[in-house]
Amino acid sequence: MLRVVRRSADTSCPKFCNLSGRRSATMAVTKEKMEAWLRRILGVDKVKLGLLDYIARIPRVKDLTDVASGTPVLVRGDLDCKPGAKVGEGDIRLRSMKETLEIGRSRGWIQVIFGHIGRDPQLSLDKVCKRLGEILGCEIKFISDWFDPANLSIRPELVEAIKAAKPGDFILLENTRKYDIERVLWKAKPADIPNLAEKLTKVANEFAEKVARVYVHEAFSAGSLDTSSVVVPAAMDKVALGEYAYGEFSGPLADCLNAQLVISSGLKIDKLDDLQAMIDRGKIRWVFTAGSLAMGLIKAAYQLEGKDFCIGVQEDPAHKDQPYYIPPERVEQAKRMIAEGRQKGIQFVMPVDFVLQDGRVASTLGPQDQQFDVGPATSDLFEKKIGEFLEWAKTLNEPAIAFHNGVFGKFEDPRFEAGTKRFMAQLKRMKDAGVRVYVGGGEGGKALELYGQPDWVTHNFTAGGTVLNALGSEPVPFLVALEMAATKSF
Template sequence: MEIPQLEDLPDPSGKKVLLRADFNVPIADGKVGDDMRIKAALPTIEWLLEHGAEVTACTHLGRPKGEPNDEYSLDPVRERLKELAPDVELMENLRFDPGEEDNDDDFVERLIEGQDLYVNDAFGASHRSHASIVGPPKHLPSAAGRLLTKEVDKLGGLLEDPGRPFVAILGGAKVSDKIGIIKTLLDKVDRLLIGGAMAYSFLKASGHDIGDSLVEEDQVDACKELLETEKIVIPIDNVALSDDDEVETVGEDIPDGSKGMDIGPDTCEKFAEEIKKAKTVFWNGPMGVFEDERFEAGTRAVAEAVAEADGFTVVGGGDSASALAQFGLDDEVDHLSTGGGASLEYLEQGDLPGLEALREAADG
């Protein structure tokens, strides 16, 4: 996909540049807990500064519901950014104003006041039609930053010409949240491995007992249709939690009173074999409740298999990225996306509101 690059901007020397970054990072005890997203913006920041621009960054943090809230102050982010890029200013949390999420024209005008150019490097927010994403390109010469460009290139490669076999692994809670991406991937992949709580809807669709596991009854028929493609691989055993709080490994059928919490060891082995054979791998979503060490084995097994794979590996942000970090494997994949929801929407739709805005940007 063609989107304007930094080199397409008018000469930025002496110009003021508004940089929409994605610094939506975890904060703990008043400090940035993980600065991956801040560091990911540095190539763009460095290019702009080297070309003489005066850079002001803006970002959202959390969900403050359109009003100032000390819990979501950007002070800790500003402190870390000053250590990494001392010459960059950072505005306060965009979502402190309801105009951001409402895509309000007056808010856009205030945001771009005094600015000459606009750069979007916030891939993780570019699936939202928010003011800071789609507004500035209507008024200012605009371009994609290095991170946004990299995300589009890497994810676009999965859609256009993936090496085969192409194996995707999807986890998470709800089939309904991922029905679109499942259908898109089934047109592209050779195997689609399903884990997480949504696997129980597929197991039920296959005629298995799922005990008290999470299920979306209104999605079971859709799961039956998807299984007819014969590309989907579902768990052959499960780790379950009984009603008396006992952890047990069971087969495809989960007893009444027990709740599936993770894929089982045989499924881990089966999934790892599929991943090992792949020339291209895409993973999004945990295999179980990995935050609880009793149910982390499935997600760990998939993370290790993806990290060890010889094929080209892409991990779609969100909980999958957190899991890789938890297991110390975040440097072992070819591309770790900074946007969970954005990566899925881009793969499903082939475009994002933020990308469309850049393509239609003002020339100056």
């Protein structure tokens, strides 16, 4: 594992002196500051920081030793789950928060937990609140309507609940996505920043003045541009990563930075950017691909040899509004990747046959065809190449590491699950041979649960999007926010 050199928080700032239950009346962030903040969040102003740089600059919750008992603390929680009949069923994200919440309780903080469930604003966190209370062994006050969208203000009910709370109490707020302001950055463009800044300044300052001035992010899977994750920290005096999130970033994800083998697949060709970023680190020597990503690479490989390969409807402009469409510029990008990668000694292992929309297995596609899984010859090839990788790994003077992301087809349909199902055994094969094997959560994690066992891999992440951001081409949005808030660099 990599060692993260930590940077201590700057406690010389006068704001850090006000960490009791009382809150300062001064404005925490101005509109101009918010505009600068949003330029970083939306990627207009870029700062070259790697994953380990972010982790070194952001405190962890254990570092907040001078936050007094009775202090309200905002906790951005990983609440997006569907609890089953009992603790341990469907609540892994809630259980991942326990260590952080117990630290806060032991220090007497009044923890105000907020976050989302799903993408539907009408979904409620009432069952999540009940399950979290069972995990923590206590009652949690649930506030169903805590924000006034007309005035962009915190409702008096929440303010009064915080005043009435005792040290060690928990308050959980209803689904943040219930309110439009939580989702306002999802489709925002740089040109929208001046108009959005005034509203978001008001919201951030409302949280700082009426809820808390200390913020802990313990929502590893919350990779979207939610206001609760990427705006509210701007007004905070202190911020920190929760213990689970810190552990995931500094441990397994840091290890994945050194992966020599990556298995990458999925519906969208934009994963090509993430794969390129992984290759650019200079460690990867084996690339296994499937799905749309593979189709783009296959066409590129043929074109590099002066040939062509039909990838069916995925290259048909009539389908350009579909997520699986592969535009010509992506094929050109794939050609550069393969050409440069081969010069570095990278092996690209791509499908040689496909299960098509009508269940046929074919090695070529017609203009109206679409692949929904890899075929049996591809599974044979993948198993052969995994064997070659294992032999190659014996020559290394460092640990062998493999990162698996995505599934090979539309695996939720039994007609198209065979390729994904069969490959799960290769994860076990690699781990049994001493390779550290990581699964990037999301659909790949679901496939492991369906067709394998947890101990077949070294670690299965709980959040696919966050993992791809961390290893890929764009930084994790909430890490950008926390780093700016921690270093006051906006």
